[in-house]
Amino acid sequence: MSxxxxxxxxxxxxxxxxxxxxxxxxxxxxxxxWHGDDDLSGVDAVIVPGGFAHGDYLRPGAxxxxxxxxxxxxxxxxxxxxxxxxxxxxxxxxxxGLLPGALQKNSGLKFLCRPATVRVETTNSSLTVxxxxxxxxxxxxxxxxGNYTCDERTLKQLREEDRIVLRYVGNPNGSIxxxxxxxxxxxxxxxxxxxxxxxxxxLLGSTDGVVLIRSLLAATA
Amino acid sequence: xxxxxxxxxxxxxxxxxxxxATIERALPVLGYExxxxxxxxxxxxxxxxxADAEAARVAAAELTESFLTNPVIEDAELTVEAMSPESGx
Numbered sequence: 001m002s003x004x005x006x007x008x009x010x011x012x013x014x015x016x017x018x019x020x021x022x023x024x025x026x027x028x029x030x031x032x033x034w035h036g037d038d039d040l041s042g043v044d045a046v047i048v049p050g051g052f053a054h055g056d057y058l059r060p061g062a063x064x065x066x067x068x069x070x071x072x073x074x075x076x077x078x079x080x081x082x083x084x085x086x087x088x089x090x091x092x093x094x095x096x097g098l099l100p101g102a103l104q105k106n107s108g109l110k111f112l113c114r115p116a117t118v119r120v121e122t123t124n125s126s127l128t129v130x131x132x133x134x135x136x137x138x139x140x141x142x143x144x145x146g147n148y149t150c151d152e153r154t155l156k157q158l159r160e161e162d163r164i165v166l167r168y169v170g171n172p173n174g175s176i177x178x179x180x181x182x183x184x185x186x187x188x189x190x191x192x193x194x195x196x197x198x199x200x201x202x203l204l205g206s207t208d209g210v211v212l213i214r215s216l217l218a219a220t221a
Numbered sequence: 222x223x224x225x226x227x228x229x230x231x232x233x234x235x236x237x238x239x240x241x242a243t244i245e246r247a248l249p250v251l252g253y254e255x256x257x258x259x260x261x262x263x264x265x266x267x268x269x270x271x272a273d274a275e276a277a278r279v280a281a282a283e284l285t286e287s288f289l290t291n292p293v294i295e296d297a298e299l300t301v302e303a304m305s306p307e308s309g310x
Binding site for chain 2: 058059062066094095101102104105106107109147149150151174
Protein backbone atom coordinates (compact mmCIF):
# COMPACT_ATOMS: atom_id res chain seq x y z
CA MET A 1 0.00 0.00 0.00
CA SER A 2 1.30 3.40 -0.86
CA UNK A 3 2.07 6.01 1.76
CA UNK A 4 -0.87 8.34 2.28
CA UNK A 5 0.04 11.99 2.73
CA UNK A 6 -2.72 14.26 3.99
CA UNK A 7 -2.62 17.78 2.55
CA UNK A 8 -4.47 20.31 4.70
CA UNK A 9 -6.70 22.74 2.81
CA UNK A 10 -7.75 26.04 4.40
CA UNK A 11 -9.86 28.69 2.67
CA UNK A 12 -7.16 30.49 0.64
CA UNK A 13 -4.72 27.59 0.37
CA UNK A 14 -3.50 27.41 -3.23
CA UNK A 15 -0.67 24.87 -3.41
CA UNK A 16 -2.57 21.78 -2.33
CA UNK A 17 -2.75 20.20 -5.80
CA UNK A 18 0.96 20.82 -6.40
CA UNK A 19 1.64 18.88 -3.20
CA UNK A 20 -0.73 16.05 -4.13
CA UNK A 21 0.78 15.87 -7.63
CA UNK A 22 4.32 15.68 -6.25
CA UNK A 23 3.40 12.98 -3.72
CA UNK A 24 1.47 10.93 -6.28
CA UNK A 25 4.31 11.26 -8.79
CA UNK A 26 6.72 9.70 -6.31
CA UNK A 27 4.57 6.67 -5.54
CA UNK A 28 2.70 8.06 -2.56
CA UNK A 29 -0.94 8.95 -2.39
CA UNK A 30 -1.96 12.52 -1.65
CA UNK A 31 -5.25 13.09 0.12
CA UNK A 32 -6.84 16.49 0.71
CA UNK A 33 -7.90 17.20 4.30
CA TRP A 34 -10.46 19.97 4.88
CA HIS A 35 -9.47 22.36 7.66
CA GLY A 36 -12.86 22.05 9.34
CA ASP A 37 -12.43 18.33 9.99
CA ASP A 38 -10.55 17.30 13.10
CA ASP A 39 -9.95 13.79 11.76
CA LEU A 40 -6.84 13.06 9.70
CA SER A 41 -8.43 9.76 8.65
CA GLY A 42 -5.37 7.65 9.22
CA VAL A 43 -2.83 9.40 6.98
CA ASP A 44 0.85 8.48 7.28
CA ALA A 45 2.21 12.02 6.94
CA VAL A 46 0.87 15.56 6.70
CA ILE A 47 1.77 18.48 4.45
CA VAL A 48 0.51 21.94 5.38
CA PRO A 49 0.82 23.56 1.94
CA GLY A 50 1.33 27.11 0.74
CA GLY A 51 -1.16 29.81 -0.09
CA PHE A 52 -2.94 32.48 1.90
CA ALA A 53 -4.89 30.59 4.55
CA HIS A 54 -7.85 32.69 5.70
CA GLY A 55 -6.53 35.47 3.49
CA ASP A 56 -3.49 35.87 5.77
CA TYR A 57 -5.68 38.30 7.72
CA LEU A 58 -4.24 39.48 11.03
CA ARG A 59 -0.96 37.64 10.30
CA PRO A 60 -0.08 34.72 8.01
CA GLY A 61 -1.15 31.55 9.80
CA ALA A 62 -2.73 33.36 12.76
CA UNK A 63 -6.30 32.25 12.09
CA UNK A 64 -5.50 28.94 10.41
CA UNK A 65 -3.95 27.60 13.57
CA UNK A 66 -7.36 27.56 15.26
CA UNK A 67 -8.83 25.21 12.64
CA UNK A 68 -9.99 21.80 13.91
CA UNK A 69 -7.58 20.17 11.44
CA UNK A 70 -4.66 21.88 13.16
CA UNK A 71 -5.62 20.39 16.51
CA UNK A 72 -5.53 16.99 14.81
CA UNK A 73 -2.18 17.84 13.19
CA UNK A 74 -0.79 18.84 16.61
CA UNK A 75 -1.89 15.50 18.08
CA UNK A 76 -0.45 13.64 15.07
CA UNK A 77 2.86 15.49 15.50
CA UNK A 78 2.92 14.81 19.24
CA UNK A 79 2.60 11.09 18.43
CA UNK A 80 5.66 11.35 16.18
CA UNK A 81 3.91 11.62 12.82
CA UNK A 82 5.86 13.44 10.10
CA UNK A 83 4.52 16.95 9.36
CA UNK A 84 5.92 19.38 6.81
CA UNK A 85 4.81 22.99 6.48
CA UNK A 86 5.69 24.62 3.18
CA UNK A 87 5.71 28.44 2.84
CA UNK A 88 2.34 29.55 4.29
CA UNK A 89 2.27 26.12 5.94
CA UNK A 90 5.55 26.99 7.70
CA UNK A 91 3.94 30.22 8.92
CA UNK A 92 0.94 28.22 10.19
CA UNK A 93 3.21 25.81 12.09
CA UNK A 94 5.11 28.66 13.79
CA UNK A 95 1.85 30.38 14.76
CA UNK A 96 0.58 27.06 16.11
CA GLY A 97 3.69 26.74 18.26
CA LEU A 98 4.74 23.49 16.56
CA LEU A 99 7.92 25.21 15.37
CA PRO A 100 9.88 28.03 17.01
CA GLY A 101 10.37 31.55 15.66
CA ALA A 102 8.30 33.59 13.22
CA LEU A 103 8.34 34.70 9.60
CA GLN A 104 8.58 38.46 9.15
CA LYS A 105 8.43 40.47 5.93
CA ASN A 106 11.33 40.08 3.51
CA SER A 107 14.15 42.51 4.24
CA GLY A 108 14.33 43.62 0.62
CA LEU A 109 10.75 44.98 0.68
CA LYS A 110 9.73 42.77 -2.23
CA PHE A 111 7.58 39.74 -2.83
CA LEU A 112 10.04 37.11 -4.09
CA CYS A 113 9.12 34.58 -6.77
CA ARG A 114 12.15 32.83 -8.22
CA PRO A 115 14.39 29.79 -7.79
CA ALA A 116 16.56 29.83 -4.66
CA THR A 117 19.52 27.67 -3.79
CA VAL A 118 19.36 25.93 -0.44
CA ARG A 119 21.92 23.73 1.27
CA VAL A 120 20.95 20.62 3.21
CA GLU A 121 22.30 21.07 6.76
CA THR A 122 21.09 17.87 8.42
CA THR A 123 19.65 14.56 7.32
CA ASN A 124 18.14 14.04 10.75
CA SER A 125 14.64 15.33 9.95
CA SER A 126 11.52 13.95 8.33
CA LEU A 127 12.19 16.06 5.22
CA THR A 128 15.84 15.18 4.66
CA VAL A 129 16.42 11.53 5.64
CA UNK A 130 17.28 10.66 2.03
CA UNK A 131 19.27 13.83 1.32
CA UNK A 132 23.01 14.44 1.68
CA UNK A 133 24.46 17.05 4.02
CA UNK A 134 26.00 19.87 2.00
CA UNK A 135 23.95 19.13 -1.12
CA UNK A 136 22.75 22.30 -2.82
CA UNK A 137 19.23 22.24 -4.22
CA UNK A 138 17.49 24.67 -6.56
CA UNK A 139 13.96 25.13 -5.28
CA UNK A 140 11.52 27.97 -5.99
CA UNK A 141 10.52 30.49 -3.36
CA UNK A 142 7.30 32.49 -3.56
CA UNK A 143 6.75 34.70 -0.53
CA UNK A 144 6.57 38.15 1.01
CA UNK A 145 6.84 37.01 4.63
CA GLY A 146 9.70 34.53 4.47
CA ASN A 147 12.27 36.30 6.60
CA TYR A 148 12.81 33.86 9.46
CA THR A 149 13.46 35.36 12.86
CA CYS A 150 13.75 34.16 16.44
CA ASP A 151 15.37 35.32 19.66
CA GLU A 152 19.07 34.69 20.36
CA ARG A 153 18.35 31.88 22.81
CA THR A 154 16.20 30.01 20.27
CA LEU A 155 18.82 30.50 17.55
CA LYS A 156 21.53 29.10 19.81
CA GLN A 157 19.32 26.13 20.61
CA LEU A 158 18.53 25.49 16.91
CA ARG A 159 22.25 25.54 16.10
CA GLU A 160 23.35 23.38 19.02
CA GLU A 161 20.61 20.82 18.45
CA ASP A 162 21.26 20.59 14.69
CA ARG A 163 17.71 21.75 13.95
CA ILE A 164 18.48 24.08 11.06
CA VAL A 165 17.42 21.79 8.23
CA LEU A 166 18.08 24.02 5.20
CA ARG A 167 20.06 27.24 4.72
CA TYR A 168 19.93 29.61 1.76
CA VAL A 169 23.02 29.99 -0.37
CA GLY A 170 22.76 33.72 -1.15
CA ASN A 171 20.15 34.79 1.40
CA PRO A 172 17.20 36.19 -0.60
CA ASN A 173 15.00 37.55 2.21
CA GLY A 174 17.12 38.48 5.22
CA SER A 175 16.42 35.33 7.26
CA ILE A 176 18.53 35.13 10.40
CA UNK A 177 21.54 32.83 9.93
CA UNK A 178 20.34 32.18 6.32
CA UNK A 179 17.66 29.84 7.68
CA UNK A 180 15.32 28.39 5.03
CA UNK A 181 13.92 25.54 7.12
CA UNK A 182 13.91 24.28 10.71
CA UNK A 183 12.59 21.28 12.59
CA UNK A 184 11.14 20.71 16.05
CA UNK A 185 12.92 19.01 18.91
CA UNK A 186 11.58 15.57 17.96
CA UNK A 187 12.66 16.25 14.32
CA UNK A 188 9.36 15.01 12.85
CA UNK A 189 7.93 18.49 12.22
CA UNK A 190 9.71 20.56 9.57
CA UNK A 191 8.91 23.98 8.15
CA UNK A 192 10.50 25.58 5.10
CA UNK A 193 9.80 28.58 2.90
CA UNK A 194 10.94 27.08 -0.47
CA UNK A 195 8.47 24.91 -2.41
CA UNK A 196 9.95 21.42 -3.02
CA UNK A 197 6.61 20.26 -4.47
CA UNK A 198 7.18 22.68 -7.35
CA UNK A 199 10.57 21.21 -8.13
CA UNK A 200 9.61 17.60 -8.79
CA UNK A 201 9.35 17.61 -12.57
CA UNK A 202 11.80 18.59 -15.33
CA LEU A 203 9.01 20.53 -16.99
CA LEU A 204 9.03 22.89 -14.01
CA GLY A 205 12.75 23.53 -14.31
CA SER A 206 14.09 21.49 -11.40
CA THR A 207 13.74 18.07 -9.87
CA ASP A 208 15.75 19.00 -6.76
CA GLY A 209 12.63 18.84 -4.60
CA VAL A 210 12.24 15.11 -5.25
CA VAL A 211 14.77 14.11 -2.58
CA LEU A 212 12.82 16.08 0.03
CA ILE A 213 9.37 14.73 -0.83
CA ARG A 214 10.85 11.24 -1.11
CA SER A 215 12.35 11.71 2.37
CA LEU A 216 8.92 12.57 3.72
CA LEU A 217 7.49 9.39 2.19
CA ALA A 218 10.39 7.38 3.64
CA ALA A 219 9.98 8.99 7.08
CA THR A 220 6.59 7.34 7.43
CA ALA A 221 7.86 3.84 6.78
CA UNK B 222 -20.35 46.83 31.96
CA UNK B 223 -19.19 47.55 28.43
CA UNK B 224 -15.66 48.68 27.78
CA UNK B 225 -14.07 49.84 24.57
CA UNK B 226 -10.64 48.42 23.85
CA UNK B 227 -8.01 49.74 21.48
CA UNK B 228 -5.04 47.49 20.75
CA UNK B 229 -2.10 49.39 19.25
CA UNK B 230 0.19 46.81 17.63
CA UNK B 231 3.77 47.66 16.67
CA UNK B 232 6.56 45.61 15.21
CA UNK B 233 9.32 45.01 17.72
CA UNK B 234 12.62 46.82 17.29
CA UNK B 235 14.75 45.18 14.62
CA UNK B 236 11.80 43.52 12.89
CA UNK B 237 11.57 44.25 9.17
CA UNK B 238 9.04 47.02 8.40
CA UNK B 239 8.96 47.44 4.60
CA UNK B 240 5.85 49.65 4.71
CA UNK B 241 7.46 52.07 7.19
CA ALA B 242 10.75 52.11 5.28
CA THR B 243 9.02 52.77 1.96
CA ILE B 244 6.98 55.65 3.36
CA GLU B 245 10.04 57.19 5.02
CA ARG B 246 12.01 56.92 1.80
CA ALA B 247 9.25 58.67 -0.16
CA LEU B 248 9.00 61.67 2.19
CA PRO B 249 11.95 63.78 0.91
CA VAL B 250 10.76 63.27 -2.66
CA LEU B 251 7.41 64.75 -1.64
CA GLY B 252 9.10 67.69 0.06
CA TYR B 253 8.75 66.55 3.69
CA GLU B 254 12.04 67.03 5.50
CA UNK B 255 13.22 66.09 8.97
CA UNK B 256 10.91 63.13 9.47
CA UNK B 257 12.44 59.90 10.76
CA UNK B 258 11.48 56.72 12.54
CA UNK B 259 8.38 55.98 10.46
CA UNK B 260 6.83 52.68 11.50
CA UNK B 261 3.61 51.07 10.35
CA UNK B 262 1.60 48.97 12.77
CA UNK B 263 -2.05 48.17 13.14
CA UNK B 264 -4.85 49.00 15.51
CA UNK B 265 -7.69 46.73 16.48
CA UNK B 266 -10.78 48.04 18.26
CA UNK B 267 -13.53 46.09 19.94
CA UNK B 268 -15.92 46.21 22.86
CA UNK B 269 -15.91 43.79 25.73
CA UNK B 270 -18.39 42.97 28.48
CA UNK B 271 -16.72 42.70 31.89
CA ALA B 272 -17.45 43.25 35.59
CA ASP B 273 -14.97 46.12 35.91
CA ALA B 274 -12.09 47.83 34.13
CA GLU B 275 -9.49 45.49 35.57
CA ALA B 276 -11.37 42.39 34.40
CA ALA B 277 -11.77 43.95 30.94
CA ARG B 278 -8.04 44.72 30.80
CA VAL B 279 -7.05 41.19 31.85
CA ALA B 280 -9.36 39.58 29.27
CA ALA B 281 -8.20 41.93 26.50
CA ALA B 282 -4.54 41.36 27.39
CA GLU B 283 -4.99 37.60 27.24
CA LEU B 284 -6.68 37.84 23.83
CA THR B 285 -3.95 40.17 22.59
CA GLU B 286 -1.16 37.88 23.67
CA SER B 287 -2.70 34.62 22.49
CA PHE B 288 -4.20 35.72 19.17
CA LEU B 289 -4.05 39.39 18.15
CA THR B 290 -0.26 39.61 18.25
CA ASN B 291 2.66 37.29 17.68
CA PRO B 292 4.96 38.14 20.61
CA VAL B 293 8.01 36.97 18.63
CA ILE B 294 7.70 39.96 16.29
CA GLU B 295 5.09 42.32 17.77
CA ASP B 296 4.39 44.43 20.86
CA ALA B 297 1.03 45.88 21.78
CA GLU B 298 -0.31 48.63 23.99
CA LEU B 299 -3.87 48.43 25.31
CA THR B 300 -6.25 51.28 26.02
CA VAL B 301 -9.37 50.23 27.91
CA GLU B 302 -12.16 52.72 28.57
CA ALA B 303 -15.58 52.37 30.13
CA MET B 304 -18.39 53.15 27.70
CA SER B 305 -21.23 55.35 28.85
CA PRO B 306 -24.54 53.59 28.17
CA GLU B 307 -26.12 56.59 26.44
CA SER B 308 -23.25 57.33 24.05
CA GLY B 309 -22.92 53.76 22.85
CA UNK B 310 -19.19 54.35 22.57
